[in-house]
Amino acid sequence: MTRKLSFALAAACLVALPFAAMPFAALARDTSQDQVLKASVLDGWTTAQGTRMAALRLDLAPGWKTYWRSPGSAGIPPQFDWSGSENLKSVRIHWPAPSVFHTNGMQSIGYKEQLVLPVELIPKDPTRPIRLEVSLDMGICRDICLPAEVELNAGLMMPGKRDPLIDAALAQQPKTGKEAGLSSITCAVEPISDGLRLTATIAVPVQGKAETVAIETADQTIWVSQAVSSRQGKVLTAVADLVPTTGQPFALDRSGVTVTVISDSGAVELRGCPGG
Template sequence: MLDGGRTPRGTYMGALRIKLQPGWKTYWRAPGDAGIAPSFSWRGARNVGGLSITWPAPEVFQTSGYRTIGYHGQLVLPLEITPETPGKPVRLKGRMQLGVCKDVCVPAELSFDHQLDSTAGRNPAIAAAMASRPWSAKEAGVRHAVCSLRPSEYGMKVTARISMPSAGGKEVAVIEPGNPKLFAGETTTRREGGLLVAETEFLPADDNAYAIDRSQLRITVLGQNHAVDIQGCSAG
């Protein structure tokens, strides 16, 4: 783990650092149909009142006809921790389950147990990872995002129409449902002038009823120049 010291807000900065061998990759939080989504357990952590993860902008890979989304070389995953009791030590203990792939994909598990150093200075690796996060909708000049829903044979079709400048090159959008009871299929993306149109299908994990809250949808646009993180969309 990496230490990043304390912020002016009184939170602690740290990061998980994963070094990959040449030719290997690991996955983003929404890895694509052929990827393995990472998961975390923080059991054993002490004095952690809240924790947020900043995902650096990922890459898009095409392998054997499948699109996956993730990282190669090295992944530095910044963590911002709000202590339950300010001024007392913060201990991060837990596990990260992830997939790593070269010619084949294999599940892996990383264990960590680290007391954060509140006196640590600015860490360049954490700063670089934070700087490579996707732009916010405001930073990217997104004017509006409208989502329409229509039932499909097995779930719900979702179409997002986003008024925004190009993120550069061939853009790839990912729509996350914001509901653990739903899975999202691969998103198709196209340009209609100043509109980026992204379509996917949400499929339920079981036969129980489910709800889709447009304010909880998360749309990430991956472009050649930058990525954009859009939180929620309006009805349309």
């Protein structure tokens, strides 16, 4: 497990809510991954484009959750290693719209009790089947947090068949800006002592109750703070700090910025954020 994941896990565990009748250490010791997490591969089907639409299925015990690709201040980012696979050129993950959780005043973003994560597999040779091997490091949390290490493999013979669970997860993907009625999006950037402050102005109708904005950059080494958002009519504004490992202002690749608006009704994903 990487240092980054271990540090995030430790931080999340520090804010976990211990049971009154049992010390935290005892809880962690008495709970194992196998008790609260089951993982499997859904084989899926070969698409008309020659890719393979499969999925990772994660079933969690009641009350347990895991995290989205950008997990928030109290979450643990999942990390994937596909290098053991055969005839696999690349992987495109189709994230379903996540939910937002609040614990002790801290925000996390993820999925509760079950996640079907569609993965579109691009083969090196479309005429041959893919042998999938994936290692997944992830965090799973309820009143405590545990590191989970999942090893999955599957031989994906052609052509496969459609799976209603994968279809349902694909239908839960975030809407595009056009689908959400987006009029415009702009990002203003100003330097701060250790990086940049980004203000996203999003002209889009209300998407649902309790809108939360998540901001990501293409460079995953850049730390992004929890966005502070507000709405005035059809205009949603979100402000977040971007801090690189250098701790200095930097040139931001605006085309690599992703802004996601999450609500109880789903999510909207906006890629690219030009200047005003």
